Amino acid sequence: MLIGVEQGQNWTMYNGDCCIVLRGLEESSIDLVIHSPPFSSLYIYSDSENDMGNCSSDEEFFEHYKYCIKELLRVTVPGRVCVVHCKDLPKYANVYGTTGLIDFPGACIQEFEDAGWVYHSRVTIWKCPVVERERTNNNGLLHKTVKRDTSQVRQGMADYLLVFRKPPASGLMSEKSVTRKRGFDRYIGEAGKATISIRRLTAASRRPKIRQSTFGEDTRSRFGGTCAKQMYSTSNSRRQKTTKSTFARYSSI
Numbered sequence: 001m002l003i004g005v006e007q008g009q010n011w012t013m014y015n016g017d018c019c020i021v022l023r024g025l026e027e028s029s030i031d032l033v034i035h036s037p038p039f040s041s042l043y044i045y046s047d048s049e050n051d052m053g054n055c056s057s058d059e060e061f062f063e064h065y066k067y068c069i070k071e072l073l074r075v076t077v078p079g080r081v082c083v084v085h086c087k088d089l090p091k092y093a094n095v096y097g098t099t100g101l102i103d104f105p106g107a108c109i110q111e112f113e114d115a116g117w118v119y120h121s122r123v124t125i126w127k128c129p130v131v132e133r134e135r136t137n138n139n140g141l142l143h144k145t146v147k148r149d150t151s152q153v154r155q156g157m158a159d160y161l162l163v164f165r166k167p168p169a170s171g172l173m174s175e176k177s178v179t180r181k182r183g184f185d186r187y188i189g190e191a192g193k194a195t196i197s198i199r200r201l202t203a204a205s206r207r208p209k210i211r212q213s214t215f216g217e218d219t220r221s222r223f224g225g226t227c228a229k230q231m232y233s234t235s236n237s238r239r240q241k242t243t244k245s246t247f248a249r250y251s252s253i
C-alpha cells in the first residue's frame with residue numbers, strides 16, 4: 001500500500017506501509033536508516049492491519065516487524081547502520097498477573113541479530129521520571145508507594161537508540177566509508193548545557209578535564225573534537241590560560 005511519493009533534488013519521500021515500500025527499493029542503496037517502530041502493542045496508532053502496532057502480543061508484533069528488519073538489511077549499504085528508537089515496556093498486572101518491565105530493546109536486538117545485523121552501539125536518552133509518572137500514573141513512581149511499600153518503587157524509564165550495522169562485504173570498512181579527514185569540526189550536542197557547565201567549571205577553576213583543547217588539530221584529535229570545538233567558541237583570556245595549564249597536565253598522559 002503506497003499512499004504517495006514526493007521527490008526533490010537528492011531525495012524521495014514515500015508515504016505508505018514500510019514493509020511494502022522497502023520491497024521496491026534497490027539493494028544496498030540506503031546510507032542510513034533511522035526509525036521508531038511501534039513499541040509492540042503499547043500504543044494503538046490505527047486499526048489498519050498493516051500497522052505493526054495493531055497486534056495482540058509481542059510474538060505477533062515481531063512476526064510482522066521481522067519483514068521490515070529483513071528488508072532494511074537488504075537495502076542498506078554494507079557497513080552502514082540502522083538506528084532503532086525503543087524503550088522497555090511496562091508489564092500490566094491485569095495482563096501478566098504482576099507488574100514489572102519487558103526488555104523490548106533486548107527482544108529487538110535478538111531479532112536484528114537473527115536477521116544478520118550486528119549489534120553495534122546503544123545511546124541512552126534520559127527521560128524525566130516525573131513526566132513519566134504524570135503520563136502513566138505508574139505505581140512504581142508514585143509517592144504514595146514510597147510510603148506504603150518502597151520495595152515497589154522503580155526508576156523512571158530511559159529511551160534508547162539501538163544501533164545495528166550491516167556487516168561489510170569484507171573487512172571492517174563500510175562499502176561507502178564516511179571519512180572526516182579533519183576529525184570533528186563543530187560541536188554536535190547540547191551546546192547550551194555544555195556552555196553552562198564550562199562556565200561553571202571556569203569559575204570554580206576545578207575539574208579541568210573537559211577544558212582540553214583550544215589548541216587546534218593535534219589537541220583535538222588527541223582529546224576528541226566535541227569538547228575541542230565547544231571550548232573554541234567560548235574563548236576568553238582567563239579560560240585559555242587555564243586550558244593551557246590543563247593541556248600541560250594532560251600532555252604527559
Ligand SMILES: C[S@@+](CC[C@H](N)C(=O)[O-])C[C@H]1O[C@@H](n2cnc3c(N)ncnc32)[C@H](O)[C@@H]1O
Binds near residue numbers: 046050
Ligand atoms: C513509535 S511510533 C513512531 C512515531 C514517530 N517516531 C513520531 O515521533 O511521530 C510508530 C509509528 O509507526 C507507524 N507504523 C506502524 N506500522 C507501520 C508500517 N507497516 N508502515 C509504516 N508505518 C508504520 C505507526 O502508525 C506509528 O506512527
